Amino acid sequence: MPIAIATGADVSQATPGQQNAPKVEKPKPLADKVGDLKQVKQLAPKVADKPEITTDAAAEPAAKPKAEAKAEPKPAEKAEKPTPADLKPDQIAEKLKKEEAKKPPKPEKKEAQFKPDQIAEELRKDEAKKPSPKFDANQVAALLDKREPRRQVAAAETLNGAPSLGAANGHAAQLSQSELDALRARLIQCWSPPPGIDPDSKLYVVLHVEFKTDGSLALEPAVVEDAAASLGPALAESAKRALMLCQPFTMLKPEHYDLWKNIDIKFNNELLGG
Amino acid sequence: MISSHLPDFSMTRRRVLTLGALTGGLILSARHAAAVVRLDVTQGNFQPLPIAIADFMSGAPADNDTALGVTQIITADLKRSGLFAPIDPAAFLEKITSVDSVPHFPDWRTINAQALATGRVTRQSDGRLKAEFRLWDVLAGQQLAGQQYFTTPDNWRRIAHIISDAIYERLTGEKGYFDTRVVFVDETGPPERRVKRLAIMDQDGANVRYLTRGEDLVLTPRFSPSTQEITYMAYGQGDPRVYLLNIETGQREIVGNFPGMSFAPRFSPDGQRVVMSLQEGSNSNIFVMDLRSKAMTRLTDTPAIDTAPSYSPDGAQICFESDRGGHPQIYVMAASGGTAQRISFGEGTHSTPVWSPRGDYIAFTRQAEGKFGIGVMKPDGSGERILTEGFHNEGPTFAPNGRVIMFFRDPGGSAGPSLFTIDISGRNELRVPTPSFASDPAWSPLLS
Numbered sequence: 001m002p003i004a005i006a007t008g009a010d011v012s013q014a015t016p017g018q019q020n021a022p023k024v025e026k027p028k029p030l031a032d033k034v035g036d037l038k039q040v041k042q043l044a045p046k047v048a049d050k051p052e053i054t055t056d057a058a059a060e061p062a063a064k065p066k067a068e069a070k071a072e073p074k075p076a077e078k079a080e081k082p083t084p085a086d087l088k089p090d091q092i093a094e095k096l097k098k099e100e101a102k103k104p105p106k107p108e109k110k111e112a113q114f115k116p117d118q119i120a121e122e123l124r125k126d127e128a129k130k131p132s133p134k135f136d137a138n139q140v141a142a143l144l145d146k147r148e149p150r151r152q153v154a155a156a157e158t159l160n161g162a163p164s165l166g167a168a169n170g171h172a173a174q175l176s177q178s179e180l181d182a183l184r185a186r187l188i189q190c191w192s193p194p195p196g197i198d199p200d201s202k203l204y205v206v207l208h209v210e211f212k213t214d215g216s217l218a219l220e221p222a223v224v225e226d227a228a229a230s231l232g233p234a235l236a237e238s239a240k241r242a243l244m245l246c247q248p249f250t251m252l253k254p255e256h257y258d259l260w261k262n263i264d265i266k267f268n269n270e271l272l273g274g
Numbered sequence: 275m276i277s278s279h280l281p282d283f284s285m286t287r288r289r290v291l292t293l294g295a296l297t298g299g300l301i302l303s304a305r306h307a308a309a310v311v312r313l314d315v316t317q318g319n320f321q322p323l324p325i326a327i328a329d330f331m332s333g334a335p336a337d338n339d340t341a342l343g344v345t346q347i348i349t350a351d352l353k354r355s356g357l358f359a360p361i362d363p364a365a366f367l368e369k370i371t372s373v374d375s376v377p378h379f380p381d382w383r384t385i386n387a388q389a390l391a392t393g394r395v396t397r398q399s400d401g402r403l404k405a406e407f408r409l410w411d412v413l414a415g416q417q418l419a420g421q422q423y424f425t426t427p428d429n430w431r432r433i434a435h436i437i438s439d440a441i442y443e444r445l446t447g448e449k450g451y452f453d454t455r456v457v458f459v460d461e462t463g464p465p466e467r468r469v470k471r472l473a474i475m476d477q478d479g480a481n482v483r484y485l486t487r488g489e490d491l492v493l494t495p496r497f498s499p500s501t502q503e504i505t506y507m508a509y510g511q512g513d514p515r516v517y518l519l520n521i522e523t524g525q526r527e528i529v530g531n532f533p534g535m536s537f538a539p540r541f542s543p544d545g546q547r548v549v550m551s552l553q554e555g556s557n558s559n560i561f562v563m564d565l566r567s568k569a570m571t572r573l574t575d576t577p578a579i580d581t582a583p584s585y586s587p588d589g590a591q592i593c594f595e596s597d598r599g600g601h602p603q604i605y606v607m608a609a610s611g612g613t614a615q616r617i618s619f620g621e622g623t624h625s626t627p628v629w630s631p632r633g634d635y636i637a638f639t640r641q642a643e644g645k646f647g648i649g650v651m652k653p654d655g656s657g658e659r660i661l662t663e664g665f666h667n668e669g670p671t672f673a674p675n676g677r678v679i680m681f682f683r684d685p686g687g688s689a690g691p692s693l694f695t696i697d698i699s700g701r702n703e704l705r706v707p708t709p710s711f712a713s714d715p716a717w718s719p720l721l722s
Contacts, residue, residue: 184313191318195357195699196448196677198634208310220414234447241388242318244413263311271317 179260182251191242193269194234203227204268205236207243213257215248224264239267322359323445325352326387328370329363330407333396337403340430341395344405347434348391350478351452352441354695355678356702361387373408382412389418391441395430402426405433409441419444431480436722451673452477455718456680457495457504460484461690461711468690468711472506474521477673477717479707485519497718500545504716505529516550518565530563539563542609543589549573551581551594560594562609573611584628584636585609586653593617593627593636593653604638606653617655626669629653631719632676635698639668639681648681650698661700666691671717680706682713 197203206225210218221240226232243265252260327349332341352358367381373394382390393407406422421440423433432453439450460473460482472485472492486492486508495506502521507514516529516539529539532552539548542562549562560573560583574580578598585592586609593606599616602623607614618624622642629636635650640660647663648670666684673680677698684691690711696703706712 180311180313184315187313187315188317189319191315192321192323193318194447195320195697196446231447234445237445238318239315241411241413245388260311263313265313265315267315267318269316269318 176253176256179252179256183249183263186246186249186251187242187265190246191239191267193238193267194231197231197235197269199270201229202268203229203231203235204266205232205239206264206266207236207239209243209263209265211249211252211257211261211263213254215250215252217243217247220244221265225266235267239265242267322357323388324359324361324386325389325391325441325445326361326366326382326385326412327352327363328366328390328392330393330395330405331370331373333394333404337395337397340403340427344393344395344430344434344437347431347478348438348441351435351438354478354704355442356697357442357446361385373406377410379410379412379415382410387412389441389445391437393437397427398424403430403433405430405437407437407440409444431476432721435476435478439720439722448677449675449720451675451678451717451720453721454674455721456693456706456715457485457497457506457718458682458693458708458712458715459492459495460709461713465688465690472504472519473708473712474504475708482709485521494714494716496540496716498541498545499543499719505539505541505548516548529565530568540584542585543587549583549585549592551583560592571611573607574614580605582626586629587631587633591629591653593629595625595627604636604651604655617653618651618658619655620649620651620658628670628672630672630676631674632672634676637670637672637679639670648679648696650679659700661696661698662694662703667694669714671715673717674719680715680717682715684713 204225204227205223207221208224209221212218221243223236226236327345330341330345332338349360353360365385367384368378370377370392373392377390377392388411390410390412391407392410393405396404398404402424403426404422404424407420408417409419410416411418419440421437423436425433435452435454438452442448442450442452454477455474456477457472457474460471461468462471463469469488470492471488472495473482474485475482485504489510491509493507493509495504497504504519504521505516506519507516513531513533515531518527518529519525529548532550539550541548546566547562547564549560551558551560557577558579558581559575560580561570562573563570573583573592574594574596576596576598578596579602580594580596580598583592583594590609591606592609593604594614595602596605596614597603598605602625603616604618604624604627605614605616617636618638620640620642622640624638624640626639627636628638630650634652636653637648637650640647640649645663646665646667647660648667649658649660651658661679662681666686667681668684670679670681672678673695678695679698680693680695682691682693691713693706693708693712693715694703695706706715
């Protein structure tokens, strides 16, 4: 039985693009406002100057022993830069006793003279005496990355709402989950389900909803599916009322209209409180 | 391991090209045929429905008072149910002048009404009273219901309750309970010498009528499901007797002379039998009596106190209270007797069980840690919920739609008991107005 094996190279050669395809315009970058293109800052790792860390622990410099005791990596935002830590054991002992916290020396630069046992002893003494330091969120904020946020309102010469490659009227691959979540949250607020429904009854209704571009209803929602029960019509009506009451649903973005123009919404009161 | 004959397939360049194009084509079409987005809303936010009840119009100035009265009763009924929020008429923008013309819905949407009721009351030439109403969906802009009724003029309150029931049913999907009555024991006088009289009233507290004079001690009145009869127990000079009383005619009949009876009987759903508990020595057992033949059948035979039986709405089962396990708990057995299954396992003792007319719950009195509570559980014993607790609460009875429970509460001391209602969800506890102290309520079926 003759078997022809197609290698990867064969396949890629077999499906090349057309040689004389029309040139596609180079996709313009996303632009939400007209202005000069702002260069995004380079992300060269740079050690930011760290402010002094002062903790509430009055007695001992609590932060320091912690930093020394743990050889763990520091928070990710801080760029590590080894400082020449020529610290001798007695100097460290001195520092340990001081009130002020210092810049935490980097563990990888510990020298051979350090006597771990002595340090450990000191640390144990300190740990025993000091009260647990209060977690000060502001201090954490001080440690955070001070670089400017990268995503700003993009500016360019002309407005261009389509950041993606491809057709001029292209749209993002899918309706964002946040839009759907916002719609769901709004419906939860607006929907007053019939109180007589037993949550164990699995009673539900699915309404087909057609929207206009401004998020209002194009026509009365239609029941496409329901569980046959005496309270079915009341459930369907309550769901329709919720939709009619809270339109227009402005959280749905007009540029995604094609995707949310028709939605099937299932209403069932599983999480009935009482 | 599946083995199948491989086709004589050579992966020529041409074939690969075709395959590639085909696959590409499939992917393309899948993207364009976008599936409809599906969203699941698994919880809501129950709010009483905002409803506008426009003043009912009157056919002639002589009917003005009746029209106003009807409007007020409908408003009060719907508000008291806890499921509706009638809008203050002072906020209305449109003045309804005809029950036959379509309202101007934007005016009602502006004041946040979701439903609107309009109506008219007219005295007919033959002396009858005609009452008509229309219910409108303000958001959808269409009529939901419309009905007209004819009755004698003095029955105008019942018509108002019937209209309330129609509105309730159309908007909640469940039958209403406003056209009903409650029979209870009216109590007056000091605690050590209470005078107890049988009384009956409309469920909103109106039209109170006394059925006995108060010489005998009366207890536990019960409604017949199908007729205008009630049974009750009276302790006269001799042994306690069970009476059958026709409310309309006032005719009274002795059902039986049963020494040692502690609870009045309850009717079977078809109204043909009554079930009761009879004391035998130090224990009591459950018996059923056919009302026509007066034949008695024993249903339980235990050296325990079996009492307070209640039929399921389909008549197939009976729930009752028994202390055969040591403390009063609730049991369920077939209506013909036989093995009884215990269903109450929560904390404390469970007593006075009563089966909901909807069949989905059994209500009871629970006593735990010195507190009395009214609760519900499913007929298999699951889902036990206490609706209210604290004072001496006792004796639940269901409204005919199974959504509201009435009970009595005795605060103790020199004060006496009062009647209360509560929604099956535990919401909306309200006091029922009675002329004096009141206990042992029983709710009638729908009168219409």
